Amino acid sequence: MPNLKVLKNRIASVKSTRKITKAMQMVAAAKLRRAQEAAEAGRPYAERFNAVMAQLAGGVSGDSGPKLLVGNGSNQTHLLVVMTAERGLCGGFNGNIAKLARVAANKLMAEGKTVKILTVGKKGREALKRELGSHFIGHVDLSDVKKLGYDNAATIAQDLLTRFDAGEFDVAKIFYSTFQSVISQTPTEQQIIPADFSHVEVGEQSTVYDYEPGEEAILADLLPRAVATQIFSALLENGASEQGARMSAMDNATRNAGDMIDKLTIQYNRSRQAVITNELIEIISGAEAL
Amino acid sequence: MAEMMQFDLVSPERRLTSVQASEVQIPGAEGDFTAMAQHAPVITTLRPGVLKVVTASGTDEYLVTGGFAEVGVAGTSVLAERAFAKADVTPELLEDLIKEANLQRDANNTDMAAKYADDLVAASTQISG
Numbered sequence: 001m002p003n004l005k006v007l008k009n010r011i012a013s014v015k016s017t018r019k020i021t022k023a024m025q026m027v028a029a030a031k032l033r034r035a036q037e038a039a040e041a042g043r044p045y046a047e048r049f050n051a052v053m054a055q056l057a058g059g060v061s062g063d064s065g066p067k068l069l070v071g072n073g074s075n076q077t078h079l080l081v082v083m084t085a086e087r088g089l090c091g092g093f094n095g096n097i098a099k100l101a102r103v104a105a106n107k108l109m110a111e112g113k114t115v116k117i118l119t120v121g122k123k124g125r126e127a128l129k130r131e132l133g134s135h136f137i138g139h140v141d142l143s144d145v146k147k148l149g150y151d152n153a154a155t156i157a158q159d160l161l162t163r164f165d166a167g168e169f170d171v172a173k174i175f176y177s178t179f180q181s182v183i184s185q186t187p188t189e190q191q192i193i194p195a196d197f198s199h200v201e202v203g204e205q206s207t208v209y210d211y212e213p214g215e216e217a218i219l220a221d222l223l224p225r226a227v228a229t230q231i232f233s234a235l236l237e238n239g240a241s242e243q244g245a246r247m248s249a250m251d252n253a254t255r256n257a258g259d260m261i262d263k264l265t266i267q268y269n270r271s272r273q274a275v276i277t278n279e280l281i282e283i284i285s286g287a288e289a290l
Numbered sequence: 291m292a293e294m295m296q297f298d299l300v301s302p303e304r305r306l307t308s309v310q311a312s313e314v315q316i317p318g319a320e321g322d323f324t325a326m327a328q329h330a331p332v333i334t335t336l337r338p339g340v341l342k343v344v345t346a347s348g349t350d351e352y353l354v355t356g357g358f359a360e361v362g363v364a365g366t367s368v369l370a371e372r373a374f375a376k377a378d379v380t381p382e383l384l385e386d387l388i389k390e391a392n393l394q395r396d397a398n399n400t401d402m403a404a405k406y407a408d409d410l411v412a413a414s415t416q417i418s419g
Contacts, residue, residue: 041304048300048369052333052360150302150372209362212320212334221335222358225371232302 004275007268011261018257024089025250032182032243038148039179039236046233053226054197055209056219066216068161068223071194072170077114079137079169080105081160081192083176083234084124085242086143091249093177093185093242098127100187101175105132116169120156120235137168148239153232160231161224164193176234177241183248185241192230195223295327296365297343299352301373306352307343314366315342316359317413325361332361338409340416341368351376353417355387355410376417384414 057069082101084094101124105115117132119125120140129136140156142148160172172193177185190196211218292312299306313326317339336359341352357370374383391407 038303042302044298044305045300045302045369048298048360048367052358052369056333153302208331209360210330210332212318212332218333218335218358225357229302 004268004271007264007271011264011268014257014260014264018254018261021250021253021257025247025254028090028243028247028250032240032247035236035240035243036179039233039240042233042236046229049222049226049229050197053195053222056215056222057195057197059215066220066223068164068193068227069195069219072167074170075113077116077169077171078108079116079118079160079163079172079193081118081120081156081172081174081231082124082128083174083238084119084121084127085238086122086141087242088123089249090242090246091252093245093249094121094123094127096185096187097175097177098124100189102128102131104173104175104189105135118160121238137163148232148235150228150232153235154228156231157224157228160193160227169193174231174234176238177245179237179240179244182244185245190230190234192227195226293327294346295325298365298367299341299343299370299373300367301357301370306370306373306375307350309343309345311343311345311366313344314368315340315344316366316368317341317354317409318359325359325366329361329366331363332359334359336368336370338406339413341370341373351417353379353413356406379417381418384418388414 057065080101082097084097088094101117105117108115115132115135116137117128117135118138118140119128119136121142125136125139138159140159142152145152163169164172171191173189173191175187175189178188179185294310294312296308297311297314298308313324315322315324316334317337319335319337322339323334336354336357338353338355341354343350343352352370353374353376354368354370355372357368357373359366359368388407388410391403391410395403395407397403
């Protein structure tokens with residue numbers, strides 16, 4: 001039976017843990033709301049953009065299109081852009097994205113492809129370092145960024161495009177988490193170079209557009225932006241997912257701490273009662289002996 | 291009263307406006323044009339410039355730095371890389387944008403970067419003047 005003092009300290013420590021997790025949960029809830037708003041505000045742009053791109057891309061036939069759309073003819077070197085959070089304590093969020101990326105990397109390597117990895121966010125880098133550290137070619141640090149802006153995405157996109165033009169890779173994929181709800185975020189893999197718009201639903205194809213300048217020129221102008229747009233919406237989704245994951249993880253932690261406090265309190269009370277009973281027995285038997 | 295059409299101006303970060311407009315003056319890459327209801331469907335890229343939206347309640351002006359415009363049957367939407375309402379445009383903001391453009395021009399030394407910077411300067415005089 002642990003003595004009373006130890007139990008008391010234990011309870012105090014779990015109580016302060018509960019306070020911390022509770023506070024983190026509330027902070028995450030506030031941040032989640034903001035992140036969700038940002039994600040929703042970015043949605044109209046991304047949707048329109050993808051719709052127009054899908055329409056334009058549909059018009060391009062064969063291998064004549066720009067490299068960003070049809071690829072550079074090779075499929076040898078794959079760049080995996082792994083986007084995770086800068087901070088931990090958000091349940092399986094970072095781990096799930098890293099796991100998806102690791103599985104994809106191993107599969108590609110088994111097929112004899114070359115894999116390069118660019119990490120966005122510290123946690124993903126840490127998770128993949130041991131196994132795939134030799135494949136790292138760069139890291140984007142967003143820990144100083146207070147509010148995600150399109151500029152952040154544009155910088156990453158610019159980096160990707162420069163590398164693509166230099167022939168450093170043939171195919172680029174991004175790994176991030178889509179936000180379904182507070183309790184569910186799905187790790188997602190999406191190909192961005194060459195651009196893939198097959199998942200975008202093109203609405204009524206009845207309108208025939210005039211293109212100014214020509215269709216190809218517009219496409220050449222918009223494709224780099226499409227990369228940035230996709231990265232931006234991935235970053236936003238990731239931001240909302242991270243806060244959602246942290247919120248539910250901290251909610252669980254708070255509840256666990258509560259359960260633990262209850263258990264420890266019962267144990268503490270029992271011990272205290274046992275001590276009192278013991279004392280009484282001693283007094284009574286002492287009195288009887290007289 | 292002119293016929294109205296749906297007009298949306300969105301940037302990657304937010305939706306700036308979504309109104310019924312009678313006409314929209316768009317700084318297209320190949321020249322300015324005005325889109326009104328029943329305009330032939332067209333998709334064009336933008337150059338930095340001033341976008342004017344005429345609604346029933348008056349004219350709104352926006353500074354856009356690039357992107358593209360889609361004039362369709364259902365309405366007109368402008369997807370701007372960066373867009374600012376006229377009220378939000380401050381001399382400091384313009385200075386920053388122009389400085390950035392000049393840096394780009396010096397770094398790349400391409401016609402496109404130079405044109406971008408020149409267009410931006412022209413747009414900034416237009417909106418602040």
